[in-house]
Amino acid sequence: MKFATLLVLFAALTPLSVHAEADRQHVPADGRGAGGVNPAYSAAVLAGKTLYVAGTTDRGPIAGDTASLAAKRVLDSVKRAVEAGGLKMDDLVWVQIFSSDLADYAAFNDVYRTYFKGPMPARAYLGVDHLLGGAKFEVMGIAVKP
DSSP, X not given: OHHHHHHHHHHHHHHHHHHHHHTEEEXXXXXXXXXXXXXXXXXXXXXXTEEEEEEEEOOSOOTTOOHHHXXXXXXXXXXXXXXXXXXXXXXXXXXXXXXXXXXXXXXXXXXXXXXXXXXXXXXXXXXXXXXXXXXXXXXXXXXXXX
């Protein structure tokens, strides 16, 4: 009797899982991972109306680089992933920023606010010891289609 119940439950839920997978769109990573490493992840995944943007970095130090230039590079990368998923930066509802130097907070914010027209997403700004490839910033987020 237990086996029959499990079989019926499995049969009932299988179409839901197949449908859920069909509702997912994967935005491929651009192949330029930190330190030149080819990334083994999607840049973003759209599930229903929600876009999950993977962590992306400014791709490491460049001679003469400033926090502002690194912030622009990382945010341009986030913007490409968001737009490839069919959304806009103003559709972001949550953002998490990792910074290898908390002294870069003001410089990052000066650049960050230029990427939004409407209300700002909820966010966290976290200091970390170091980031992959010597990056200054890593940013990830969640966007929702209106």
